[in-house]
Amino acid sequence: MKVDKKTLEKRIERQSKQWNKAGTDRHFLSQLGLLGTLGLLFVIPLVAGAYLGSWLDARLEGFSTSWTVSLIIVGVFVGAFNVYFYIRDTDGEPHDR
Known part of the structure; x- marks a missing residue:
């Protein structure tokens, strides 16, 4: 899969903004919720x-x-794939519902 330079730059810029925002915006309960979700995706x-x-x-x-x-x-393998795909699809950000 080839990715052009502009797409890669946009993706890196977006992820950089998310990391900067995550450092200041995350609360303990949202981190706990994400950890619980990942745990259930693996354990079930x-x-x-x-x-x-x-x-x-x-x-x-x-x-x-x-x-x-x-x-x-x-x-174990199915749980690991569940966690991987969840993190990949959401970039580790919990959804606002």
């Missing part, structure tokens, strides 16, 4: 994978913990 797939894997292991005999471990690992 992890816990869902653990529960689903445990359920599958109980239903299918001969597999002691293989589904549980496998789906926990999948949950």
